Amino acid sequence: MRSLILLGSTGSIGTQCLDVLRAHPGQFQLNGLAAGSSWREAVDQVREFDCPALALADRDAATLAREALPESVRLFEGPQAAADMAGALDYDLALNGVVGAAGLQPSVRVLERGCDLALANKESLVIAGQLLMDLALANKSRILPVDSEHSALQQCLHGEQVGRVRYLYLTASGGALRDLTLEELHEVTPEVALAHPTWTMGPRITIGSATLMNKALEVIEAAHLYGVGAERIRVVIHRQSIVHSMVEYVDGSVISQLGPPDMRGPIHHALFYPDRIASDLKGYVPELFQNLTFEEPDPERFPALELGYRCVREGGNAGAVLNAADEVAVAAFLDGQLPFHELVPVVSAVLDRRHEWPGSTLAELLEADRGARKAAKEEIMRLVPTGATD
Template identity: 45%
Template structure:
């Protein structure tokens, strides 16, 4: 019986994680759940999975939830609540599926507590990869990726020598607007942007997919997860999202991981690693797929990906600022305050005004994050 806590339990990855757990009730015990403001769904999850501790966004929401769940469940809120669910239970593994940089403090706390991390919050490594990986190494904690691309690379590297790797390639669907040119992008709407052709994701990640920020964050995450220089990390457009990513070795062999677009597969692999259990996903039929398409990445069409590479190579607080500016810009777009293309403009302007800090401590990361958000909100 593996004990698990889930941060972001009411989001896309969180609900699919619990879907996997529900199919293997004799093998998993949910110790903690952390949600934001979707208390109705959290209450249902509490009744179904009987966690020891839960957390919500605010004190008011905690007071709302308290009388509606079993008395045995402890209720927390805010960042302290996230940390309590991450590090203060008997969970052996913590699935970090919250969206954004709020995932960093609880993930660091879970690592310090010796928990295995099922990592679905890419911003954690983007904003503080040097701190998280150093802490994980010191504590002997394993970081098991859940994002489909990183799970694919993780599987393709299994049993292979890192010195034999030529390069890794992360595939990108291209998002909602992959067939539109720059001129057409001037007129797209929030509703258009949220119609991802392949994956069911939350609003923020879906917008990030359309701008290619999501792939940029994944490139930076891959750098830290697999200890590879950016020159060995490539991105390829692949609209079908069937080849989730691949590794080319120095003997010219390519090992790829394929499957239908279904996040329950990488989630389950992270939960059961190193074993593979029967999956609820539909098996891929290459005969039915018939054709797969690939094309080189156009950095002029997707400038946010270029910015991500630049920030990753620069290191320091640059990736933190890239992420923070994007989070604010996306939230403004979702509120219909700015047009779609202004997301990338805001990111670039915030980066232009940032004085990079190499090898930052956590306090410097948090300060850089705060200043970037304030500036992005004003532009």
């Protein structure tokens, strides 16, 4: 039996990971769970999985959880709780399903411990990809992608040399707004942007699917995971979300990984890697597979995508700045304080200021994250004077 900690256990990825564990009793011992503030749900999870430790970022939530938990359960609390827990417990594998930059420090801790990291939190690689890849190498840890596209790429690259790759193709559904004109994008409300056509996910990634900023983050993620330059990564709109990504080799062969859109697939793959364990997840479903379409993304309607390529080319703190600005812009959009069509301009304007926070050590990247958040709020104020201030 392998031991596991699950970070972001109350979210979309976290709860689907628990579904996979329920389907495979006796395969994993859950040694720790971490969440932000959803203490009731987290306490229920601790009880169900007889888990000896819980981390909650929100201190008030932790106080309430303490009262509800058996005394034997070790509680970590505060903004660093998930990272503290990842640094303190014994485990073989951590699945990181925390959303946003909050996932970075836990990822660092897992790799420093020499444990394997099943990574859904793409922000970790977007902010500090080089640093994490170096840490994994130095500590003989594996980073196992949970993002469906990168899980697909890993499966398509299995046993092959990256030097023989012509292109990595990341597929994108195009999100909820893929058929709207530029003018129509001006009228989009959070409710409309959150109605994803094929996937059910947390709000940040769902808005990122509508702007294609999520795909921009995935371009950066792929560049780090597989060590390829921007010129060898392509994005293709694939509405059905059945082909999860493709690798084109120098001999013209294209290898892809397919399956119905269900995140339990890549979670299952990462948890049991390198083995393949039987599951009841669906494979070929004729009615889902009968019409598979592929289109070029429109750079005018999806300007976010180019920002991802720019970050790969520029390296350094670019990913950290991009991610932080997008987190702030998405929060402002969801609060009704920023129009949809201003999301990418805000991020782009902050990226133009990245020289203000130089360096690429962990401390410097965290400084860039803080600086870019402040700059994003300034940009929002400039664009929409009645917008977010804190």
